[in-house]
Amino acid sequence: MKIWFALLSLFFCLSCDDGGIAIESFDFDQTSLNYCDAPQGYLFYALNDAETEAIMAQVLIDPATLLVDGTVNLVLNGNTQSVVYRVFDQSVTQEYFCSAIPPNTPQVIEEFTANSGDVELISVVSYDDFDGLSLSQEGDLNLDTDVDGLPNFYDFDDDGDNVPTLFELDLVNADGDNDPLTNPLDTDSDGLPDYLDPDDDGDGVLTINEDNNYDLDPTNDVSDLDFGADYLNPEVAVDYSIELYREHVYEITSALTVILRDLVLVRDAEEIIKDVLVLGVLPRFLTEDVVVTPLRD
Ligand SMILES: [Ca+2]
Ligand SMILES: [Ca+2]
Ligand SMILES: [Ca+2]
Ligand SMILES: [Ca+2]
Numbered sequence: 001m002k003i004w005f006a007l008l009s010l011f012f013c014l015s016c017d018d019g020g021i022a023i024e025s026f027d028f029d030q031t032s033l034n035y036c037d038a039p040q041g042y043l044f045y046a047l048n049d050a051e052t053e054a055i056m057a058q059v060l061i062d063p064a065t066l067l068v069d070g071t072v073n074l075v076l077n078g079n080t081q082s083v084v085y086r087v088f089d090q091s092v093t094q095e096y097f098c099s100a101i102p103p104n105t106p107q108v109i110e111e112f113t114a115n116s117g118d119v120e121l122i123s124v125v126s127y128d129d130f131d132g133l134s135l136s137q138e139g140d141l142n143l144d145t146d147v148d149g150l151p152n153f154y155d156f157d158d159d160g161d162n163v164p165t166l167f168e169l170d171l172v173n174a175d176g177d178n179d180p181l182t183n184p185l186d187t188d189s190d191g192l193p194d195y196l197d198p199d200d201d202g203d204g205v206l207t208i209n210e211d212n213n214y215d216l217d218p219t220n221d222v223s224d225l226d227f228g229a230d231y232l233n234p235e236v237a238v239d240y241s242i243e244l245y246r247e248h249v250y251e252i253t254s255a256l257t258v259i260l261r262d263l264v265l266v267r268d269a270e271e272i273i274k275d276v277l278v279l280g281v282l283p284r285f286l287t288e289d290v291v292v293t294p295l296r297d
Contacts, residue, residue: 026085026272028055033258033280036098041080043097044119044258046279051091052106057119057260057279058082066123066254067286073261074119083114085265085272112265112272122257123285127154129250131165132180145196148294154250159196160296161207162216162246163231168195187232203237208245210238216246247293256285 031046041060047053060080065072074081087110096102126135138153145152146160158165169180184193188202200207210231212221218231230236258279265272 025053028053028277028279031280033282034094034097035282035285038098044279045097047092051093052088053086054088054092054097055085055260055277055279056083056097057258058084059119059121061121063286066121066256067125067252067288068123069125070123072121072123074121076114076117076119078113078115081119083117083119083260083263083265085112085114086110110267112267112270115264115266117263118261120257120259120261122259123254124257126253126255127250128253129154129156129165129248131156131158132169133165137181146198148245148296150248150250150292150294156248156250157246159194159198160245160294161198161200161218161231162211162242163194163200163207163218165195167219168193168200188234201232201234203234205237205239207231208242209240210236211240211242212238214240214242216242216244243296245294245296247291249289249291252286252288252290253284254286256282258282 025048027048028046031048033044033046035045036043041058043056043058045054045056058081059074061072061074076083086108088106089109090106092106096106135153141151141153143152144150144155145158146155148155148160152158156164156166168185170183170185175183184195186193187200188197190197190202194200198206198208207218210221211218212230219229221230222228223230223236224233227233260274260277260279263274263277
């Protein structure tokens with residue numbers, strides 16, 4: 001009897017691997033990955049082309065672990081970490097997976113559950129300071145012009161003068177190329193563009209210190225209404241000794257790849273075995289705004 005069951009399992013495994021099962025196709029090669037966020041964890045799911053078959057991975061994980069570069073392997077346990085493959089009698093929609101109470105239709109006509117395997121989650125994190133410069137325009141990833149601990153690529157005030165880079169670039173765009181670095185704003189014409197120049201008007205008083213009302217914003221301190229802000233006026237050079245940086249914000253985004261490995265799906269004596277099944281990529285799976293005020297030495 002045991003030999004008979006073993007042979008039966010072997011038959012189904014072989015037939016599944018080459019797609020030979022009569023009812024279900026199990027073709028998830030060209031699917032797009034979706035997910036729902038529920039109290040019991042994330043439900044990742046992918047549909048076949050006809051949207052009548054779904055493979056679903058329910059995982060319980062601390063989101064914070066997916067906001068750093070890395071790979072997490074979760075061993076399937078049939079409970080908190082589980083995978084189910086379902087065949088439906090008609091096409092399914094997002095609501096089926098993400099409703100607290102699944103709708104009555106479509107109906108499940110086949111269901112396999114995983115009795116072993118891993119869910120592999122690969123997160124690749126990117127940063128954005130929305131300062132008007134692309135990642136390549138920010139320069140070397142280790143570059144920290146103002147030495148405030150935030151590298152330029154996620155520091156929205158690269159020179160630490162309390163004037164955001166976005167307001168120190170080539171705002172006029174007279175050359176029409178929409179490239180802020182081909183004709184950068186350089187108020188004092190010293191060769192150092194304003195967004196990297198801690199003394200924009202070259203009057204000997206750092207821009208950060210030309211802050212008469214101490215609100216950590218030098219752009220609204222104007223002694224000469226005809227000229228404009230003091231930090232751009234070399235005729236006004238008063239040092240108010242500002243000791244603080246303004247609050248900084250940057251965004252972290254995690255792109256997540258979901259892969260099932262060594263998957264064994266079973267239904268009675270039938271088995272579907274997949275060594276590797278890439279469910280897909282979620283380019284903006286998690287985003288988080290980080291708010292930090294760097295210390296000024
Ligand atoms: Ca910095
Ligand atoms: Ca920057
Ligand atoms: Ca600045
Ligand atoms: Ca300059």
